[in-house]
Amino acid sequence: MAPTPSTTMPKFKSKFAMHRDGHTNPLVWLVAIICTILAVAVVIAGIVVFIGYIAIHPRVPVISVTNAHLDLLRNDYAGLLQTQISIVVTAKNGNAKAHATFSSITFNLSYQGQDIAMLVAGPFEVPKNSSKDLNYVVQSSSIPLTPDQMEQVGDAWKKNEIKFDFKGAARTQWRVGPFGSVKFLCHLDCDLMFRPINGTYVPSKCTSKSK
Structure with a gap:
């Protein structure tokens, strides 16, 4: 009698995100760090523009x-x-x-x-x-x-x-x-x-x- 095919979908492990030992791939950490730095830079630039705007005591042209x-x-x-x-x-x-x-x-x-x-x-x-x-x-x-x-x-x-x-x-x-x-x-x-x-x-x- 032929074996009944399994209905369970095969599971795949991401080779990019995880090592075999369960630790996150260093590339993921690198991307996360770069994104964080960019986000912080945008926030800082916005704060600098706002502080500069307040500092010049603007009168609207x-x-x-x-x-x-x-x-x-x-x-x-x-x-x-x-x-x-x-x-x-x-x-x-x-x-x-x-x-x-x-x-x-x-x-x-x-x-x-x-x-x-x-x-x-x-x-x-x-x-x-x-x-x-x-x-x-x-x-x-x-x-x-x-x-x-x-x-x-x-x-x-x-x-x-x-x-x-x-x-x-x-x-x-x-x-x-x-x-x-x-x-x-x-x-x-x-x-x-x-x-x-x-x-x-x-x-x-x-x-x-x-x-």
Whole structure:
């Protein structure tokens, strides 16, 4: 009578993990030690960046509209609007211990939902506790207005008060020691108000919020 085959699955011993005497292979210990060293290094680097960030007593970099002027505002009976606006945007680094880098800078100027211009700037660095001005002169082509918008422009002349929408964003970065950096994203969303009779700018709090 033929022997009945065994239903028990064969067992294999890992040659990598264990020796015959039951002790762990030295290679496993080596890999574990290397992983532990790497984990500790990551933790230490994070602590160093955090301590460096606290040590420089940070004031978040901001972008603000610090001055502006309505150089031209002209509308006709055909519903076309022409305008020219000078805008000064200031990038401020109030940190006394670290330089700040500003990049990905874009602003959009519009009136009553009608885009006038997109303003941009290349990356630049602002020294410690300093600022840099960006000077824009925005000259629009003829902007077609709806009847409601034409009426609003007429009211603006009567009230001697007109508003433009100014929105934008910029990325900022501080270098914290040799191990890392701190990054922020600045958002700017405000109204630019002018007196159309003489073009003067009505100052307002137009400063970015960071996150």
